[in-house]
Amino acid sequence: MSAKNEKKFNVVYGEAVGAVAAHSFGEPSTQMVLRTFHSAGIASSVVTGLPRILELVDARKKQQSPLMTIRLDKSYAKNYEKAKQVKAQFEEVLVKSLLENFTEDLKNVTMVLEFDKEKLAQSDLTLKFISGKLQAKFENIDAEQEGHSLKIKYKSKKEMKSARTMFVNMRNFAVKGLQGIKKATVQQDDDGEFYIITSGSNMAGALDIEGVDKEHLYSNDMFDVLKVYGIEAARNMIANELKKTMDEENVSVGFRHIGLLADAMTYGGSIKSAGRHGIAGNKASVFARASYEETVKHFVNASVFGERDPLKGVSENILIGKQINVGTGRIKLAIKKEDLKKVDAEK
Amino acid sequence: MHINADKGRVRKPYILMENGKSKFTPELREKLKTREIDFNYLVRRGIIEYLDAEEEENVEVAIDEAHINKSTTHMEVDPAIMFGLTVNSSVYPEFNNAGRHPVAWNFMKQSQGLYSTNFNDRYDARSYILFYPQLPLIDSITYRTLGLERHPQGQNMVVALSTYYGYNMKDAVVFNKAAVDRGLGRSAFFRSYADEEMRYPGGQQDHFTLPPPTAEGYRGEHVYSRLGEDGIIEPEMDVKEGDALVGKISPPRFLEEQTSFGIGEEKVRDNSVELRSGEQGTVDRVMLSETIGATRIAKVRIRSIKIPEIGDKFASRQSQKGVISMIVNQEDMPYTKDGIVPDMLLNPIGLPNRMTYGHMLEMLGAKAGSLKGKKFDGTPFSNNGAALVDEFGSILKEYGFDEFGDEEFYDGRTGRKFKGKIFTGVVYYQRLWHMVSLKLQVRSRGPVQILTRQPTEGKPRKGGLKFGEMEREALIGYGASLLLKERMLDQSDKASVWICRDCGDIGYYDYIKNVAVCPLCGGSSLEEVEISYAFKLLIDELKSMHILPRVRMKSD
Numbered sequence: 054m055s056a057k058n059e060k061k062f063n064v065v066y067g068e069a070v071g072a073v074a075a076h077s078f079g080e081p082s083t084q085m086v087l088r089t090f091h092s093a094g095i096a097s098s099v100v101t102g103l104p105r106i107l108e109l110v111d112a113r114k115k116q117q118s119p120l121m122t123i124r125l126d127k128s129y130a131k132n133y134e135k136a137k138q139v140k141a142q143f144e145e146v147l148v149k150s151l152l153e154n155f156t157e158d159l160k161n162v163t164m165v166l167e168f169d170k171e172k173l174a175q176s177d178l179t180l181k182f183i184s185g186k187l188q189a190k191f192e193n194i195d196a197e198q199e200g201h202s203l204k205i206k207y208k209s210k211k212e213m214k215s216a217r218t219m220f221v222n223m224r225n226f227a228v229k230g231l232q233g234i235k236k237a238t239v240q241q242d243d244d245g246e247f248y249i250i251t252s253g254s255n256m257a258g259a260l261d262i263e264g265v266d267k268e269h270l271y272s273n274d275m276f277d278v279l280k281v282y283g284i285e286a287a288r289n290m291i292a293n294e295l296k297k298t299m300d301e302e303n304v305s306v307g308f309r310h311i312g313l314l315a316d317a318m319t320y321g322g323s324i325k326s327a328g329r330h331g332i333a334g335n336k337a338s339v340f341a342r343a344s345y346e347e348t349v350k351h352f353v354n355a356s357v358f359g360e361r362d363p364l365k366g367v368s369e370n371i372l373i374g375k376q377i378n379v380g381t382g383r384i385k386l387a388i389k390k391e392d393l394k395k396v397d398a399e400k
Numbered sequence: 401m402h403i404n405a406d407k408g409r410v411r412k413p414y415i416l417m418e419n420g421k422s423k424f425t426p427e428l429r430e431k432l433k434t435r436e437i438d439f440n441y442l443v444r445r446g447i448i449e450y451l452d453a454e455e456e457e458n459v460e461v462a463i464d465e466a467h468i469n470k471s472t473t474h475m476e477v478d479p480a481i482m483f484g485l486t487v488n489s490s491v492y493p494e495f496n497n498a499g500r501h502p503v504a505w506n507f508m509k510q511s512q513g514l515y516s517t518n519f520n521d522r523y524d525a526r527s528y529i530l531f532y533p534q535l536p537l538i539d540s541i542t543y544r545t546l547g548l549e550r551h552p553q554g555q556n557m558v559v560a561l562s563t564y565y566g567y568n569m570k571d572a573v574v575f576n577k578a579a580v581d582r583g584l585g586r587s588a589f590f591r592s593y594a595d596e597e598m599r600y601p602g603g604q605q606d607h608f609t610l611p612p613p614t615a616e617g618y619r620g621e622h623v624y625s626r627l628g629e630d631g632i633i634e635p636e637m638d639v640k641e642g643d644a645l646v647g648k649i650s651p652p653r654f655l656e657e658q659t660s661f662g663i664g665e666e667k668v669r670d671n672s673v674e675l676r677s678g679e680q681g682t683v684d685r686v687m688l689s690e691t692i693g694a695t696r697i698a699k700v701r702i703r704s705i706k707i708p709e710i711g712d713k714f715a716s717r718q719s720q721k722g723v724i725s726m727i728v729n730q731e732d733m734p735y736t737k738d739g740i741v742p743d744m745l746l747n748p749i750g751l752p753n754r755m756t757y758g759h760m761l762e763m764l765g766a767k768a769g770s771l772k773g774k775k776f777d778g779t780p781f782s783n784n785g786a787a788l789v790d791e792f793g794s795i796l797k798e799y800g801f802d803e804f805g806d807e808e809f810y811d812g813r814t815g816r817k818f819k820g821k822i823f824t825g826v827v828y829y830q831r832l833w834h835m836v837s838l839k840l841q842v843r844s845r846g847p848v849q850i851l852t853r854q855p856t857e858g859k860p861r862k863g864g865l866k867f868g869e870m871e872r873e874a875l876i877g878y879g880a881s882l883l884l885k886e887r888m889l890d891q892s893d894k895a896s897v898w899i900c901r902d903c904g905d906i907g908y909y910d911y912i913k914n915v916a917v918c919p920l921c922g923g924s925s926l927e928e929v930e931i932s933y934a935f936k937l938l939i940d941e942l943k944s945m946h947i948l949p950r951v952r953m954k955s956d
Contacts (some may be wrong), residue, residue, distance in 0.1 A: 072877035349945075356947040358643015367876055372931035374889035 071317070081304040082106065105298045109275070109291055112318065112326035116274060118361035119254035121234075124269035126249060136239045138263040142235040143251050145230035146176050148183070148223060153201075156222065162207035163215040164223070170201055176229060186228050191219060191235075201237030230259035256281040275324055280321035288319040338362050339367035404454055411450040413443070414461060414474035422465060422475050423447045427543070448477065452844065463781070479781035480541060488542035490717045492758035492765075500756055502940025504719035511715070511830035512587045513553030523592040523687065528706075528833050531586040536717075536828035540779040554717075554830035555584060556766060560662055560742040561751070561823045562809070563735060564726070570724035574745040576733050584946035585708040585831045588686060589838070590651060595646045595673045597696045604670065605650040607696060608632055611649050616669040619644075625674070630700050640680045644672040645700045653692055658737045673700070677862055678841060680704060705752055711836030716758035716827050720750055734809040734818070741812075742824060743790050761788060763825025764805045768890060770793035770826050853893040853933040867892075893933035898926040904950030906939060 057284050064070060077308070085103050086316035100117045102110060108116050112319070117287040123143075129135045150202045151157075153169040168180060184196035188353045193209040207263035226232075234253040241247055251259075259265055271276055273294055277369055279287040292308070292315035317332055318325050329346040334343050339362045354360075364370055377384040388396070415424045424447055431437045431667050442448040451459065451474070462472045480488055486505040487493045493501060512528035519529055521862065525837045533552035534677035535545070543549070557579075564574040574825065575584075597606040609631040610624055624644050626637045631647035650671040675681075679705030686696050706712075708724060715721035730846040733741045751759065758778075772795050776785070801807070806821035839859070844864045848855055865885045875884040898907045900918035907918035907926045916926035929951075939949050 069879055072873055076873065076877050127551050136479060273816065352942060352945075352947055355943075371872065371884065371888050372932065372938070373935045374885070374894065376885045377876065377881045379876060380877075380881050382881030 055320065067380050069379045072379075074313045077306050078314065081306060083297070084302055085302050101180075101298055102302055104208070107294065109248075109294055109298075110314070110327045112275065112317075114329065115277060117360040118252070119238070119272065119274040119277070121249075121251040121259060121273075122271040123249040123255065123259060124250070124266040126264050126266050129264040130248070131249060132264075133239070135264065136249065137191070137240045140237045140239050140264060141230075142250050142262050143231055143234050143249065143259070145227035145232060145234050145253075146229055148226050149184075149186075152224070153178065157220055158197070159213045159217060163219045164205045165258075166203045166205065166224075168201050168203065178228060183228050187223060187226065190226060191223060191329045194219075211284060219369040223250075232254040232256075281322060282311065284319050284322055286291050286326075287324060288315045291318060291324075334368065338366045338369045340364075340366070340372050341366050346370050402454070403831060405513055406451065409452045410815050411452045412456075413448045413450050413477050414459070415477055416449050416474060417445060417468070417472055417762050420468065420470065420472070421810075422468070424475075425710075429489055432562040433855050437723055449474070463605050477856070478541070478779075479777050483780060483954070485546075487540070488540065488780065489546075490719075490758065491536070491540050491543075492718075492761045492783075493778075494780045495761055496718060497755040500719040501752055504715075504717055504788050506766040507715035507719060507830060508553065508717065508834060509836070510832040511553040512833055513830070514551050515553075517550070519590075520685075523594070523685075523701055524590065525592055525834075529588045529590070531588065532583050534828075535775075537826060538762050538778040538828065540777060541782075541895075543778065545628045545890075547697060555826045556770070556826050557584065557743040557829045558740065558829045558854075559744045559746050559825060559829075560734065560809070561748040561761060561763075562742075562745050562805070563747055564734075564745045566729060566811075567726040568722075568747045569725075569749055570747065571722045572747070573722035574713060575724050575727045576730055576741055576743050578730035578741070579743040580708050580727055582929075585714065587706050587831060589681075589704050589706050591676070591679070591681075592699055592701045593645050593673050593675075594699045595648055595854065596691065596698075597648070597924045598650070599693075599695060600651060605695075606648050606650045606698060608646060608648055611644075611672060612668070614668075615649055616667065618651065619672075623674070632686055632688065633700055635686055638680075639675050639683060641677050643675050644666075645675060645864070646673040646698045647685075648672050675702065677860060693813065706835055706837060707795060707838065708831070711840075713832040713834040714744075714829050715832055716759060716762070716829050717753065718756045718762065720746070720756060720759050721832070722746065722750075728812075730812075732812045734812055734822070736807045736809055736824070736916045740807075740824075744829070747824075759822070759827065760825075763823070763827050764789065764792045764796075764878040766826035766828065767801075767805055767824070769794040771795060771799040771801070815852065848893070852937065855892065855893065868939045889932050895933040897929055897931055897936055899951050899953060901925045901927055901953065904952055905948070906936065906951075935954075 054313065073100065075124065085106075097397075104117070123137060123139075124130070125139060129139060151167055151168050151172045152165040156165045156369075158164070159355065168183075173179070180198055180201070180203060184198065185377060187203075187205070188194060190195055192205065193237070195206040195208055197204040197206070205220075207219065213337055233246050233255045234251045234260065236253070237249055237251040239247050254272040254277045256270060256272050256277050257280065259270055273290070275287050275291055277296075278290045292312050295311045296306075296308060299311070314327070325335065325396055327333065339351055339360050343351040343355075345368075353360075364373065364375065365378065367379055369378045414420055417423065424442070428437065428442070428447065429879055432439075432442075439448070439629045444452070459473045460471050460874045462468045462475045464476065464630045466476065476482065483493070487501045490496070490501065491507055496504075512530050512837055514529060514533050515527065516522065519527060521745045532555065534555045535549060535610050536554065537556055538550075567707045567842070568574045580586075595608075595664060597608060601606050610627055610629070611618055611631075613621070619642075623642060626633050627647045628634045633643075633645050635638070637822050648671045649668040651668050678700075681702040682702040684703035686698070686700050688696065691697055706726070708714075708827060710724050710727065712724050713721060714724070734745070735741045762778070765778070768774075768791075769776050791805075794804075796805065802821065805823050805825050807824045809818045809824075810816065811818060841859045841862075843855070843862055846855065846864070857866060867917075871883065872888065875887070898909055898918075899905070899914045900907050900921060900923055902925060903918060903921040905918060905920040907916055907920075909916045909926075909928075915924050917924060920924055939951075942949050
């Protein structure tokens, strides 16, 4: 490697960056376990500390506290009333939250939704609006208004199962606001600008709302980020969230180690967890996979598919007793001393 | 109304009050002293009452006469009984950090002393006897009640709170060589070995005897040279590791094949008891007896003298432990203007963090006591701290010492006087049974496990220290590939295996025909390869579950 490149990366050829990152990550994490469970009394709805780190590293689809931080456009940011209006568009209002009662008649594939008058008034909604929304979202339905009730009939085939799932989905439908956003609050920063924090993440929906600063939209849900902004953004989000959580616990880990982990989780174009279903489970070597978890499964599958293990990795080489391909073992002799003499003689 | 009269609930005695005064009058106290009355008399007369934890909630207890007020209903018999054995076992515990008391108690458990006066007749598996145990200069009511006066477990040592050229960093202590030579902390270690003449089904039996050289597993004449005619070692014999203590022959492990010559000479196997590895000593006592099942048993007790050496552990009754890091010649130790050389140098940094003020108070008190020839009482709450310091100070002054226990010291190595004064006193130190001579272990070569061919683990098996997964990861991270290979292969389970070039299965070398053979394909084109034996085992195991791994080789 040239001196120029070496300076650029600041890592020596053959350096076991992964192992070093794991060490740098693992050692302070053990201290975190001790501390997080001792900070009793601080009731916080946001998951932090080791549980959060595990959530990120395991790439959980359903994380415990998804959050969005929404900055507002300049014309909205200084005005509290306007900010509140934007906020109102976020909070989801589910159909079931407005109901007083409902009855399903699966034989005739109809459902009667009895709405609560006061709740409708509170949310500033009319039955007409709701029936319009429902008809726009769900196909093949008829909505008939009767007093404070809405009679819904499934027009297509009299299939009970699909009707039932649709009725359930219908009750969980957000007539107002964004799907998945349970709560939104307006906050003020040190500069006096208002911004919104939501519990729940729906970036695609947030981008459609007027007044949202589209360049400063932030979510801590990696799959939402992946869906809307792509894998690079998700990688940065994972790394930043890890760093943030570590900083909150006063644990300092070099960012390159965290970045490496985020890279390893995302370089394939999708988010992979660090466990046996992700990075570790997708290793090339049979022996490396078998020496981690589910030994028998990997050996049996390898035998069924006639897998070959080229012995390129670290773990398998230690197992059979070969010099590993890392560090000093990375450098191979290009030409023997005797052969060099021959070359010199030819010259 | 809540009546709780559970069997076994814990209760504690209190003195009752009458008209704002203790019912336990000075007259009764006098009578009790002269043994005219006893404790039960007081309980029967309603002077002392037993309360349980729930009753305690509704009474007001005065700690002593001075604290009695209008609402007081009961008085403590003695403030010290509010603590259990743990706290009461140390002296001046009320001056120490509460968290240190369990630690101090733990150290007391581990102390070597005079655990039993009939130790000479006992065959304990392990026992330790201090050569010159002393009574502490500071003791307590509990100490005397427990009968510890008859079972002392330490010695009063002259301790200076001083560093010594960095040799007593952290909890290390420096000892005076002359004091050790005079017998300070010297003790005897006894270990008993037992063996029995077992009977086996089929009428076979073990025999205590000198094993014949024909016995299976005979270890050579020198091993049995100290055994007597009966096969049991003679008393006062010096023995070293591996020496047989009880010669015993047992019938063979497996049933013998019948030889064509009929029943020949019965084969026997050597099953003697040998001295533990790494130990040595003198045979102290031998006992021969019989079990209930009428089989003979032999017990041999080995004695070895343990002189304090670098690495041995000591602790005071105030949870201050330390390991000897250096034994310094007396002439190199610091000495006072009176020519007193301390037995022990303790680093003062051990004190502030642990907040064991009792340790310093003991130093001062025992120093005053040793000058005056008097023992002091360290029962919890029996003294006032400031008054104690004054009392000890006046005694020290009386004998021409600094009233705070500080001494002027001269460096034994340079002869120069130290700038500051050094706090010096006497502390009751216990020698704990963690001694290097029983723990030291080294290995360069040695036994391996049969199954994995990896080195054994543990001291009795002459094992190595495990180079575990975390250590392995550390070497990977450092990139030391050859060191890693040495640890994982060369110094562990390196094995030479013949592998077939054609089918990739493991073969063997036929030394009779002088050719390598592959049992799978029958070929003879094999290559000798060095792999870890664990890998060979893995291949075998995979084969046993119908998976055939084939090894393909590439020449360098």
